[in-house]
Amino acid sequence: MVYADQAKKARLMILPAVFLILLFYAGPVLLAVLYSFTDKMLVGLKSKHWSFVGLENYIVMFSDKDFYLSLLNTVVFLVFSAIIGQQVLGFFLAQLCESANRSIAHLTSLIVLISWVTPEVVVSFIFFAFLNPNGSLNNFLQLLHLKPVAWLYDHAMLAVIFTNVWRGTAFSMLMFQAALKSVDTSVKEAALIDGASPGQILSRITLPIISGSIMTNTILITLQTLGLFGLIYALTGGGPGFKTTTLPIYMYDKAFAAYQIGYGTAMAIVMLGLGMILSVIYVKKLGKDF
Amino acid sequence: MLKKTIAAVAGICLAGSAVFAAGSKKSGKNVTLNVMYKEVTGYTPWLEQAKAQFEAANPNVTVKLMCLPSTEADYNTKTALTLQTDNSVDVMVTDSFLVASLVGSDCLAPLTVSNWTDWKTQYPESIRASQTINGKVYAIPYTTDTRGLYYNAKTLAAAGIKMPWQPKSWADILDAVKKLHAAGVAYPIWMNGSKAQGEGTSMQTFEMLLSGTNDWLYENGKWVTKSKGFTDSLKFIQSLKDMGIYSNINLATMLDANGWQMLPEKFAKGSDVGILLDGVWKAADWINALGADKVQDVIKVVPMPNQNGTGFTSMSGGWTLAVSKLSSKKDVALAFIKLAVNKENMVFFTTKGGDMTVRTDVGSDPRYVQLNYYRSAMTPYIGWTRFRPAVDGYPSVSIEIQTAVESVISGQKTAEEAAAVYDTNVRKIVGKGNYIQK
Numbered sequence: 070m071v072y073a074d075q076a077k078k079a080r081l082m083i084l085p086a087v088f089l090i091l092l093f094y095a096g097p098v099l100l101a102v103l104y105s106f107t108d109k110m111l112v113g114l115k116s117k118h119w120s121f122v123g124l125e126n127y128i129v130m131f132s133d134k135d136f137y138l139s140l141l142n143t144v145v146f147l148v149f150s151a152i153i154g155q156q157v158l159g160f161f162l163a164q165l166c167e168s169a170n171r172s173i174a175h176l177t178s179l180i181v182l183i184s185w186v187t188p189e190v191v192v193s194f195i196f197f198a199f200l201n202p203n204g205s206l207n208n209f210l211q212l213l214h215l216k217p218v219a220w221l222y223d224h225a226m227l228a229v230i231f232t233n234v235w236r237g238t239a240f241s242m243l244m245f246q247a248a249l250k251s252v253d254t255s256v257k258e259a260a261l262i263d264g265a266s267p268g269q270i271l272s273r274i275t276l277p278i279i280s281g282s283i284m285t286n287t288i289l290i291t292l293q294t295l296g297l298f299g300l301i302y303a304l305t306g307g308g309p310g311f312k313t314t315t316l317p318i319y320m321y322d323k324a325f326a327a328y329q330i331g332y333g334t335a336m337a338i339v340m341l342g343l344g345m346i347l348s349v350i351y352v353k354k355l356g357k358d359f
Numbered sequence: 360m361l362k363k364t365i366a367a368v369a370g371i372c373l374a375g376s377a378v379f380a381a382g383s384k385k386s387g388k389n390v391t392l393n394v395m396y397k398e399v400t401g402y403t404p405w406l407e408q409a410k411a412q413f414e415a416a417n418p419n420v421t422v423k424l425m426c427l428p429s430t431e432a433d434y435n436t437k438t439a440l441t442l443q444t445d446n447s448v449d450v451m452v453t454d455s456f457l458v459a460s461l462v463g464s465d466c467l468a469p470l471t472v473s474n475w476t477d478w479k480t481q482y483p484e485s486i487r488a489s490q491t492i493n494g495k496v497y498a499i500p501y502t503t504d505t506r507g508l509y510y511n512a513k514t515l516a517a518a519g520i521k522m523p524w525q526p527k528s529w530a531d532i533l534d535a536v537k538k539l540h541a542a543g544v545a546y547p548i549w550m551n552g553s554k555a556q557g558e559g560t561s562m563q564t565f566e567m568l569l570s571g572t573n574d575w576l577y578e579n580g581k582w583v584t585k586s587k588g589f590t591d592s593l594k595f596i597q598s599l600k601d602m603g604i605y606s607n608i609n610l611a612t613m614l615d616a617n618g619w620q621m622l623p624e625k626f627a628k629g630s631d632v633g634i635l636l637d638g639v640w641k642a643a644d645w646i647n648a649l650g651a652d653k654v655q656d657v658i659k660v661v662p663m664p665n666q667n668g669t670g671f672t673s674m675s676g677g678w679t680l681a682v683s684k685l686s687s688k689k690d691v692a693l694a695f696i697k698l699a700v701n702k703e704n705m706v707f708f709t710t711k712g713g714d715m716t717v718r719t720d721v722g723s724d725p726r727y728v729q730l731n732y733y734r735s736a737m738t739p740y741i742g743w744t745r746f747r748p749a750v751d752g753y754p755s756v757s758i759e760i761q762t763a764v765e766s767v768i769s770g771q772k773t774a775e776e777a778a779a780v781y782d783t784n785v786r787k788i789v790g791k792g793n794y795i796q797k
Contacts, residue, residue: 108790112439112457113751116464129787135780202608222611306555309614310769325436326554327758328460329788 105335111328119331126335136336138311139319143295146230146315151294152287154234159241159286166242167249178242185239193303196232197221225305225312232304233297240293241286248282249275288348295344316340388419392691395441396452398428400643401712408707409699416698420691430616432557435754442466446685449692454558455677456747456754458490458498463751468682468689469495475697481718489749490679498679501700502640502714505673505740506563508532509635509645509660509733511626518542518633525661528668529571529595532634539633540604546613546625546632547604552596552768553614554761561757562674562747563637565764568592570672570745571665574797577748582756582789584782585796591666593774596767610769623648627658636663642733643713660733662740673740676747677717709734755788 105126109119130136162181166174184192199205200220207217220228252275260270276283298317301307307314307322314322316336324333394410396402403426410422425448427434435457441448443466453461461467472478478487482500490498508526516522518539526532532548539547551559569575574588583589599605605613612618622641626632627648635641645658662671680699682692698704705721708714715734721727728735747753763781766772772780786794 110464110755111436111443112460112466112754113463115751116443202611217608219608219611222607306616308553308555308765308769309611310766310771312771322554322758325440326432327755327788328439329755 101334101337104331105338107331109330109334111325111330113328116330122331126332127339129332130335130339135311135314135319139314139316142226142311142313143315143317145226146233146297146301146313147291147294150230150233151237151290154230155237155241155290156283156286158234158238159243160245162238162242163245163249166246178246181239181242184236187236189236189299190303192232192236193300196228196235197304200228221305222309225309229301229304229313233294233300236300237290237293241290244282244286244289245279248279252278284351288351291347291351292344295340295347316343390420390688390691392420392422392450392688392695393425393448394422394450394452394695395425395427395448397431397434398426399712400640401708401714402426402452404711405704405708406699409695409704412704413695413698417691417694422695430555430557431559432555432616435557439464439466442683442685444685446683446687448683449686449688450695451681451683453498453679453681455489455498455500455679456558456749456757458679458681459492459749460751460754461681462492462497466684467497468684468686468692469497470499470682470693470696472496472499477697477701477718481702481720483717483719486677486717489746492749498681499696499700500677500679500717501705501708503675503677503717503741504638504640504715505675505737505744506567506636506638507660507662507673507737507740509626509637509641509658511630511633511657512659513657514544514630514633515539517630518544523659523661527664529568529664529666531664533595533598535634536599536602536604540602544631544633545606545609548599548634548636549613549622549626549632550636551614553616553765554758555616556614557616557761558676558757560761560764562676564596565592565760566674566745566747567636567663567672568595568666570674571663575745576756577750577753578795582748582752582785582794583797584785584789584794585778587797588666589781590774590778593763593767593777596764597774600768600770614765614768627654639715639734639737640713642731642737645733646713646731655732658733660736662743671740671743673737673744674747675741675744752789752793756785759784759788 104119106121106123107119108115108122108125110116162177166177169177187195197204201207202217202219202222204220206220210217218224256274256278257270260274265273296317297315298321301313301315302318302321305313307318317340320333320336320340323329323336392413394406396406403424406424410424413422414420427437429437431454435454438451438453438457439461442451442461443464453467458467478496486500486503487496490496490500510524512522512524515524515535518535519542520535520538524535526535536547550564552564553560566576569588569592572586572588572591574583574586576583612621622632622635623644626635627645642658642660645654648654649657663673664670665672680696682689682696686692700718702718702720702724705716705718706724706726709716709721709727710730713731713734715738716722716727722738747757759781762784763772763777766777766780767774782796
């Protein structure tokens with residue numbers, strides 16, 4: 070009887086939070102799904118008097134060459150900046166911190182964390198100042214008598230990948246620092262005694278033990294990077310042309326710059342689906358491998 | 360149990376007081392009028408003056424100016440979003456091409472101009488008509504503009520081009536570009552070309568070209584999604600790219616939304632830019648850079664020729680002051696607008712920036728005429744100027760234009776490819792029955 074009473078109170082206490090989540094999260098998501106089946110525009114007659122067009126937005130999207138281009142850009146950006154860049158660098162830093170002097174480890178963590186807590190737009194400004202045609206990197210190259218390069222124009226994707234790696238590595242580093250602490254040193258010592266090389270310890274012992282963390286980290290940074298907008302938009306605006314237009318930027322362009330809300334929300338739903346598919350793949354694959 | 364109850368009640372009171380504290384703005388007779396505008400040379404001094412005058416005449420009103428330093432494209436998005444959701448903004452500086460669409464989404468309040476003598480006497484019929492939708496006026500234009508070809512006479516002469524330069528066709532322009540490129544000029548011709556430059560790309564670049572052909576964007580109530588003129592205009596841009604006249608860094612600078620800030624240095628004072636396809640308001644920058652007595656020797660302006668030598672063309676737009684439908688002080692807002700656009704304030708406005716006036720009395724005021732030679736020279740362009748289609752849907756079509764131009768000038772698509780994408784996309788946007796292909 071006591072438990073039922075407490076359960077009832079618990080439900081009442083949770084109600085405000087549930088209400089807020091429904092209002093600010095589930096509500097807009099449902100609205101987005103709804104709008105994706107309409108021809109709603111941001112301005113004009115169709116912003117108030119829109120009509121249902123069924124799957125037309127989706128049909129148009131899947132026959133839009135630029136959509137596939139933005140999808141490709143998103144995948145390239147995701148793989149190189151997040152899955153490879155941030156994870157590998159984060160893991161590397163976590164390993165180093167684990168075996169290094171405590172104060173150096175703390176100092177390193179602190180410095181890396183500063184990039185994480187810096188607001189996205191500020192990071193973009195920093196790298197714009199660094200990489201623009203008259204920026205510090207080109208000034209430095211000119212000091213060395215090398216030709217300046219239009220980084221944000223000729224190597225735009227590389228620039229945004231680099232910026233995102235710089236920005237997001239801290240997260241992976243923190244995840245792996247915690248994960249590595251949970252690896253029992255006695256297991257590693259036993260392996261050493263048995264004649265295992267550091268490489269073998271890493272691949273046969275450490276990685277399998279922390280595989281759960283790797284998977285969690287991969288899912289989290291995939292979902293974060295899939296939806297990354299501000300960093301790229303402030304740095305290159307998706308340009309030049311279409312070179313760094315990832316799905317979120319293409320979606321913004323269509324929804325808010327071209328005022329096609331219906332089409333933009335359809336893209337958002339596709340992005341949501343993409344995130345879900347990737348998460349399922351990760352859970353299945355990484356769950357099996359290790 | 361008692362402790363828990365007290366804690367709960369205290370929590371609710373705290374939350375409640377926060378909600379109530381946030382909402383008490385309308386206290387007493389004091390009214391705050393919020394005016395939102397985009398940062399452009401001359402706007403802040405003009406609106407500050409209007410604000411001071413209005414507050415002096417209406418002691419219970421405080422005018423709050425909200426200046427947004429944003430690119431053109433972002434400001435238009437902000438306009439669309441603000442007028443739909445933000446009931447704190449009363450007066451909004453609005454691009455004239457957006458007005459028809461905003462009226463379509465019921466975001467602007469109709470303005471009473473029947474008792475305003477100035478409207479009938481000082482605003483030309485074409486201007487009044489451009490802002491009258493279904494018999495009602497929704498925005499008061501305070502500036503219009505025309506576009507043409509500025510050129511640096513010294514730079515062109517040094518490249519071996521005969522002075523005065525008076526191109527009669529697109530071929531003449533390309534010819535001058537070739538000579539300037541051969542002479543090593545960094546930007547033989549400078550023009551907007553990116554999506555980030557928004558309407559700047561659509562109007563100053565693309566529509567200046569298209570309006571010089573036999574085709575247009577919108578004919579007989581339908582959008583023209585495919586035409587020879589459209590492809591030819593893109594081909595002109597492609598030929599600039601194919602000539603290799605821009606280094607990658609220079610192209611990046613020219614396409615940057617803030618690249619125009621380099622023009623006083625590079626075009627007026629320097630010899631990095633030969634020809635500039637841009638609007639009348641730019642002239643103020645040259646006058647400021649070189650001084651009113653020397654500038655006319657260096658910077659000249661000529662009208663943009665049609666494609667095949669059949670005459671000249673220009674594009675006119677303009678900005679307006681509009682009242683948000685969500686405003687709770689529409690009368691006060693309109694009174695402020697009328698004050699801000701009266702003759703004296705408009706003369707003041709045109710002395711601070713390079714904008715062309717719409718008012719007849721300002722246009723003939725000696726202060727206006729003598730201040731800016733280029734403005735007077737480009738006023739006759741109104742005779743052959745075109746306006747953007749003032750129809751619902753233009754904003755979305757304009758984005759497609761900008762996308763097409765950017766893809767061609769950056770070499771990502773050929774003119775034909777970009778035209779095909781435009782055709783496909785615009786047909787989708789405007790829907791069946793609303794387009795023709797020529």
